[in-house]
Amino acid sequence: MQALTSAEIRQKWLDFWESKGHSVEPSASLVPVDDPTLLWINSGVATLKKYFDGSVVPDNPRITNSQKSIRTNDIENVGVTARHHTLFEMLGNFSIGDYFKAEVIPWAWELLTGPEWFAIDPNKLYMTYYPEDKETLALWQEVTGLSDEHFVPVEDNFWDLGAGPCGPDTEIFFDRGEKFQDLEDSDPEMYPGGENERYLEIWNIVFSQFNHMPDGQYLPLKHKNIDTGMGLERMASVMQDAETNFETDLFMPIIHAIEKRDQAQNYGANKTTDVSYKVIADHIRAVTFAIGDRALPSNEGRGYILRRLIRRAMMHGRRLGINRAFLSELVPVVGHIMEDYYPEILADQDFIMEVIATEEGRFLETISEGEAILSAEIDRLKADKENTLAGDFAFKLYDTYGFPLELTDEYLADANMATDHDAFNQEMQAQRERARAARKDSQGMGIQSEILGDIQVASQFIGYDHIAADSVVNALILDDQFVDEAGPGDLAYLTTEVTPFYAEMGGQVADTGFIQNEAGESLGRVVDVQRAPNGQHLHQVELLADIQINQMIHLLVDEKRRHAITKNHTATHLLHQALKDILGDHANQAGSLVNENELRFDFTHFGQVTDQELVEMEHLVNEKVWEGIQVQTIETSIEEAKARGAMALFGEKYGDQVRMVTVDDWSIELCGGVHVANTAEIGVFKIMSESGIGAGVRRIVAVTGEAAVNVFKAQEEILKSVAEYIKVQKPQEIMPRLQANAQENKALEQELSSLKSKANQAAAGQVFQDVQSKGDRRYIAAALTNKTMDDLRKINDEWKQGDYSDVLVLATDNQGKANLLVAVNDKLIGEGVKAGDLIKELAPIVGGGGGGRPNLAQAGGKNPAGIQDALSKVADLL
Structure with missing residues (x-):
C-alpha cells in the first residue's frame, strides 16, 4: 500500500467508477436546494434523493461523486475523538435500478486491493454483513478468497430509516494493527464492527432492495439500488498511516498555520491544547465552505x-x-x-x-x-x-x-x-x-414514485422558437392512472410528442394557455406545466371537452403572458450582472421568481444596499435595454461555457451540453429559460423595492415593459394631484412651490414661537405672583389654559432662574387631556421632598400616571376635570 494524498485518493475513486460507466456528479452546494427536510447537505446521497425517489430519472443510472457534507448533531465530540468532523467529504457510488450486489462487491474489492488503485493488503480487510444476507457473504467469500474470520455477521447491518427504501448493508474495515490494541486487556468490543481503535470502518455499501411500507411490511423494490459511502478523511488516515484523521494532509497545514499565531505550545505537546488545535482546524474548514456556498452567520x-x-x-x-x-x-x-x-x-x-x-x-x-x-x-x-x-x-x-x-x-x-x-x-x-x-427530520430517499416515472414516451420542447404547435397526445393521466380518455370537468395530465409550453424551472413560472382540437374548438385550458421524472413537459389541463390518447391537438401558449415573462427573465440576467458591477462579484443569485407581473431576485450581500447603488444598477440595466442588444442563445459544452465566464443559476443542474444566454458578452449565464430576442423588447426596467430577507440575503423586486409604464403613470397621477392641491399648473412647478411654502411655514413657526414665548413669559409673570405657603415651605400651584407640556417646561425654566418658591406645580387642559408638571428646589430635596413622589400622588387624580427625577417630574391623564382637586392637594402633600 502506497501513501496517497487526499487529492489522489479522491481522484482515484472518481476515475475508478468512471471506468465502470459511472457519471461524475459534481459536489453540490452545502445549502440544500428545494429540500426543506435538511438544514445542510449531510451525505453523498442527500443530493441524489430526486433520483432514488423517482421524481427525476438520471441520464445515467450509474453515478459517482465526492460530496462535501456538514453534520453538527454531535459538535461537542469534534476534536475529542479521532474521527468526528463537522465538514467532511463523502466518496460515493450509486446505482439507480441498474447493477446490484453481484457487480458492486467485485468492483469494491478491485478498487481496494488493485495495484493501480488503492493497493491495500487484502489480509488487512474485514467485511461485516447482515446475518440473513447469505448472498452478500457468499459473494465476498468468492471474490476475496479470505478465511472465515474476515467475515463478521452484525445484526445492525440493515439500513432502515422508516417508510421508504431500505435493505441490508455491508461494511468494510481496515485492520490498523496491534499497536491500537491493548493485548493484555480482553476487550469484548475488539472485532470489526465493535467499538475499538484497531478495526477502522472505511466503507459502507447499502443494498436498497425493499420498500418499508407505512403498515410495517417490507416489499421488494421494483428497482433495486446501490448507495455507498467512504469518508475521505478516514481513508486519508489509512493511506497516510495517521493516528487520527487530523494528522493527515487535510488538516495538518491548518494546524501548522495556527501554531504560527500567538501561542507558544505547539501541536502534539499537550493533549488538552491538541483538542483546541483540532477544533479550530475542523471548524474553519466547515465555515469556509459554508460561507463559500453563501450560508451566512445569523441567529437562526x-x-x-x-x-x-x-x-x-x-x-x-x-x-x-x-x-x-x-x-x-x-x-x-x-x-x-x-x-x-x-x-x-x-x-x-x-x-x-x-x-x-x-x-x-x-x-x-x-x-x-x-x-x-x-x-x-x-x-x-x-x-x-x-x-x-x-x-x-x-x-x-x-x-x-x-x-x-x-x-x-x-x-x-x-x-x-x-x-x-x-x-x-x-x-x-x-x-x-x-x-x-x-423542520421535518428525514434522511430517507422517499417511497419511489411509480406512475410518473413510467412515462417513457418522448416529448420535445420547441417553445424557444414557437408558441403554438400541432402534436399527438402520447400519455394521458387521470387520478394517478394511465387512461385512454378523459372528459369535461376532469383535471388531467398529458404529454405530447412536441410542445411549445415551458415547464416551471430555474425560477421561471410555467406557461399557461389552451389546447384545441383539429377543428379549432377548445378542449381545455393548460393551467400548469411541470417536468416529469424522465424530462417530459407534463401539462396540467382543465378539460372542457373529451380528449383521447393518440389524438391530434393544437397547443397554444398565452402569447401576451409569455412575452411579459420573457421580458422579466432577460431583465433578471441584466440585473444580476449589474449587481456584480455595482456591489461586487460576491453578489450571487440566491433564488428568483420570474412571472408575468414582476421579477424577484434574491442575492447574497453582506451589508446594506444604498439608494445611490440602486439608482446606479437601475440605470445600468436600462442602458443595456436602450442599446437594443441582440440576446444570443448558444448551445455549447459546459467546459466552453465556463471558459467564457458563464454564471450558473441557483439550484440548476447542468449536463454536458448547456444553453448559454449572452447579452453583448456583458451578461453571460447558463439558463434553460425563455428570453427576448433583443433587450429593446424589455422597454424599461424599474426597481420597486429592495429589502433584507435573511442574514446576508437581500431581495430586489422590479417590473418591466407595460407594468413599469403603469407604475410611471400612477406616479404621474400622484404628481398631478399634488400640483392641483398646492395650486400649480405643471408638475415641474411643484418643488419651487413646496420650497416657497416651506420657507413661509418656517417664518410663521418662528413668529408663532416668539408669540408663544411672550405668552409663556406673561403667564409665568402671573403665576409667579401667586405664591402660597405651608409652614415654611413656599409653593405655586396654578392651572393654565390650552398649554402644551413643552409650554409648562419653558415656564419651569423661567421659575428656575429666580427664587419664586420652593415647589412649582403646573397643570393644563389641552385637547381633552390633562398635563401636570412638578418642580422642587434643592432646599426641599435636601429635606426629603421629591418631585417624583409628588407627581405619583397627584397623577391619579387626573386619571393618569407619571414620574421623573427629584427636581422635575411630569404626568399625563385622561381626566382634566380633576385638575383643581389635584392642585388643592399640594398643600396637604407638603
Missing part, C-alpha cells in the same frame, strides 16, 4: 450553526493564547489544501474572509458583554452567599453571548463556584427539541 437555522462554529473556534483560540481575531487568516490555507477539487474557495477567499472577520469582530464585542454580565452575577452570588450559578443563566450566556459552558465554569472555578449542569443540559435539550420540531 444554518446561520446560527455558523455563528456557533466561529465562536467555538475563537474560544479554543483563547485557550491557545490567541486573544484576537485570527480565523479569517486561515481561509487561504483551507483554499490551498482543497484547490484541486474546489478551486472556488481561493477564487472567493476575499468575500469569505470578510464575512468571518466581521463575525469575529462582533464576537469580541459580545464576549466582553458576556464577561461583564457573568462578573456581575458572580458578585451577586457572593453577596447572597451562594455558590451555584443557575443553569438557565449559564445557558443564556451560551446561547446569547456565545459563552461556552466550559468558559463559564472556568470563571466560576476562580470564584470557588460551580454551574448547575443538570439545569443547563435541560435548557440545551429544550433548544434541540425546538430545532427538531422546526
